[in-house]
Amino acid sequence: MEWLLHAGDDPGHKIMLMFIAIVLFVALMGLILFVVDRPRNPSRWFVGFGFVGAALVLLTLGLLYPAVRTIGNSFMNRNSTEYVGLDNYVRAFTEPQFLIVLGNTALWVLVAPLVATFFGLAYAYLVDKSRFESVAKGLVFLPMAISMVGASIIWKFVYEFKPVGVEQTGLLNQFIVWLGGEPQQFLISAPLNTFLIMVVFIWIQAGFAMTLLSASIKAIPDDITEAARLDGVSGLGMFWRITIPSIRPALVVVLTTIAMTTLKTFDIVRTMTAGQFDTSIVALEFYDQQFRQGESGLSAALAVLLFVIVIPVIVYNVRQMRISEEVR
Amino acid sequence: MSTVEADTAAPEVPRPPSGMSDRARKARKALSNPWASTLAVIIAILWTIPTVGLLVTSFRPELDVRQSGWWTVFGDALAGEGVFSLQNYETALFDGSTDLATYFVNSFVVTLPAVFIPIVIALLAAYGFAWIDFRGRDFLFVAIFALQIVPIQITLVPLLSAYVDMGINGTFWTIWLSHSIFALPLAIFLLHNFMKDIPRSLVEAARMDGAGHVQVFFRVVLPLLTPALAAFGIFQFLWVWNDLLVALIMGNPDTFPLTVRVAELAGSRGGDWHVLSAGAFIAMIVPLIVFLSLQRYFVRGLLAGAVKG
Numbered sequence: 154m155e156w157l158l159h160a161g162d163d164p165g166h167k168i169m170l171m172f173i174a175i176v177l178f179v180a181l182m183g184l185i186l187f188v189v190d191r192p193r194n195p196s197r198w199f200v201g202f203g204f205v206g207a208a209l210v211l212l213t214l215g216l217l218y219p220a221v222r223t224i225g226n227s228f229m230n231r232n233s234t235e236y237v238g239l240d241n242y243v244r245a246f247t248e249p250q251f252l253i254v255l256g257n258t259a260l261w262v263l264v265a266p267l268v269a270t271f272f273g274l275a276y277a278y279l280v281d282k283s284r285f286e287s288v289a290k291g292l293v294f295l296p297m298a299i300s301m302v303g304a305s306i307i308w309k310f311v312y313e314f315k316p317v318g319v320e321q322t323g324l325l326n327q328f329i330v331w332l333g334g335e336p337q338q339f340l341i342s343a344p345l346n347t348f349l350i351m352v353v354f355i356w357i358q359a360g361f362a363m364t365l366l367s368a369s370i371k372a373i374p375d376d377i378t379e380a381a382r383l384d385g386v387s388g389l390g391m392f393w394r395i396t397i398p399s400i401r402p403a404l405v406v407v408l409t410t411i412a413m414t415t416l417k418t419f420d421i422v423r424t425m426t427a428g429q430f431d432t433s434i435v436a437l438e439f440y441d442q443q444f445r446q447g448e449s450g451l452s453a454a455l456a457v458l459l460f461v462i463v464i465p466v467i468v469y470n471v472r473q474m475r476i477s478e479e480v481r
Numbered sequence: 482m483s484t485v486e487a488d489t490a491a492p493e494v495p496r497p498p499s500g501m502s503d504r505a506r507k508a509r510k511a512l513s514n515p516w517a518s519t520l521a522v523i524i525a526i527l528w529t530i531p532t533v534g535l536l537v538t539s540f541r542p543e544l545d546v547r548q549s550g551w552w553t554v555f556g557d558a559l560a561g562e563g564v565f566s567l568q569n570y571e572t573a574l575f576d577g578s579t580d581l582a583t584y585f586v587n588s589f590v591v592t593l594p595a596v597f598i599p600i601v602i603a604l605l606a607a608y609g610f611a612w613i614d615f616r617g618r619d620f621l622f623v624a625i626f627a628l629q630i631v632p633i634q635i636t637l638v639p640l641l642s643a644y645v646d647m648g649i650n651g652t653f654w655t656i657w658l659s660h661s662i663f664a665l666p667l668a669i670f671l672l673h674n675f676m677k678d679i680p681r682s683l684v685e686a687a688r689m690d691g692a693g694h695v696q697v698f699f700r701v702v703l704p705l706l707t708p709a710l711a712a713f714g715i716f717q718f719l720w721v722w723n724d725l726l727v728a729l730i731m732g733n734p735d736t737f738p739l740t741v742r743v744a745e746l747a748g749s750r751g752g753d754w755h756v757l758s759a760g761a762f763i764a765m766i767v768p769l770i771v772f773l774s775l776q777r778y779f780v781r782g783l784l785a786g787a788v789k790g
Contacts, residue, residue, distance in 0.1 A: 158652050162735050164586045170653055171590045178598055182605070190695040200694050201615030208606035208665050209621065215662035216628060219639035226638070272524060279521040289521065291776075293528045298772035299765045300723030302744045306761040307531045309747065310538065310754060322550050322754070324534055356528065361783070368784050388514070417632045420725040424744050439634050444730070449638065456634040467627050474626055 182207070220460070227453035241454035251438070257347055258416070258434045262462075264348075266411035269355040270404065273362025278392060281370055290367065294360040301357065305424035308353045312339045343431035350425045350432055354418060362407045369403035370396060409466055416459055435459055539758035540565040546755045569759035579756055581742060581763050588722055588738035588767070590653060595660035595721045596714055602661065603668030603713075604706070608698050610669070611676040612684055622673070628666040636663075637730050644731070651733035659731050660721050668713055674785050675709035676702065712782030715775045722768050739764040 157173070160166040189195070189203030202209075230237045245251045273293075280289040296304055313323030314336055321327040326336040340346050373396065381395045397404075419436035426432045428441060435455050443452035537551040542564055545554075557563040574582045609615075610622045640659060644650040679702060687697045725740045732741070743760045750756060772779065 158649060158654065160653065160735065162583065164583065167586060167590045167653070171594055174594045174657060175597060182601055186695050190693050197613060197615045201609050201613040201618065204609030204613060205606040205621065207602045208669060211602065211662050212625065212628065212665055215640060216631070216636050219636035220631065222639035223635045276521060276524050279517050289525055292525050296528070298719060298768045300740050302725055302740045303761045303765050306743070306747055306757055307535045310535050311531050320549050327550050364780055364783055413630050417634065424747050427748065436634060443638055453638065456632065459632040460635045463630050463632060467630060471623055471627050
């Protein structure tokens, strides 16, 4: 049993465990399907459960139940032994430290999706149907493949600071020096640092926005653009009066999706500043309160807060799905 | 999410040949506008330079990295003085204090089952929701759809304490399990979308011939779903390989993947850019290869209305 659970630091053992896990899993699923296929006239419910059962059990035990417990814990004290009512929420909304966190989060959710979508849209529109379209799109798309940790390191290097008199190794400071300015410690000066950290996120998400919006731009029927052109619409007028209205639904999806991602992203801030210098956001503070400060109740309250913010989007999505199901 | 679908269905359809002349005309038009081209080039440069900088740095000797900016290599190279080496990569991979080779194995061990397991479970579930008419089906499907964007932060701590109670915390098993659970809502939704595109008559004909659902699943549906599997597979692969949160909370030093280790290095050896740059690229190389070779499927997955939360 011990051998099956822990591989220690032996790479061969780890790889063996990996294969064992896959084989066990395949055997288990095979067994389920075998049982489902067995009876001559199985009830629909039986077969249905055979197919969706594994997913339902996992989601109930692994998502729903823990979520309910987190909500419960958010009304408990720091080690979940005593009921404290709304104390954690009151603290999250009144203590100066958390007000900064909430302010930063609001800033992130408002600014990052807009800027990322702006760049993605502008770029998608500009390179659309140009000769270099696929290469050009590849360049902006590539950051989506790498981890947020990796992206943060790439940008941290751009922001690198060396004191006056020493040769700069960070590109941004070198530019400032070339222009005759003094090098800055970008990541420690609030509120600028929050925006500079946001750049990393925007750099990643613009590719996502570009991909979706580009597909949407290409889906605009040619006769619409043609008719507009005959009416003498061109250049920016075309963009504002034809492109934007035609892709509005996709724009809404892109903006909300990036906003949702923004809420949950903690890797970037953690890697750039670890939340110091007034840069923390709710998703990171949740982690720090739980695992560094040992404030379970507060941490749970912050997680619940993240959840509460996305509820309207969930409701909206479900309604949209219902509508599109009816269309089918 | 679901609403994208309607807008993006069109580009899959091949354009009529008459569109070509139109295309060519527009291409000339775009290129003839210098402002538009300049702006596009500026964005492309802004998006590329930071990565190039770190990549160049990863091949420079430690002393050079400390003393001068990476852009100086171009001047040096022209003067015939540039020095490049793989030393940083060797240090990052095998030096005792960084030891990324070990973490590379961990990333690999974490990722494979965490991609395979949810795909299989989601395939079955998607089939059930698409083709088996059992009671409560619609309600359950909407519920799973809604779970897609619930922040996983809300589940992590109780899940971890459940693992602790069972005595399995800090093992690969809990990481595989957690990733599989978190992947399910998106996976089911995405595969269900693809599955709904299979003509109903095809499935019904097989059913008429007396095939049970299990046979239909394996003989009719599965072979048609390969592109969908690739689309979700690459998502999940990138997600798990690049994940930091789950790895950090559910894992321990024996299971930490590259992301955790590289993030640690960024904190503890933040000034050692020669190691950090090489380390960052070691962590990036596999997802980049996967991404570039399967990009087509990735885009398809994105457009099918998939956004992981």
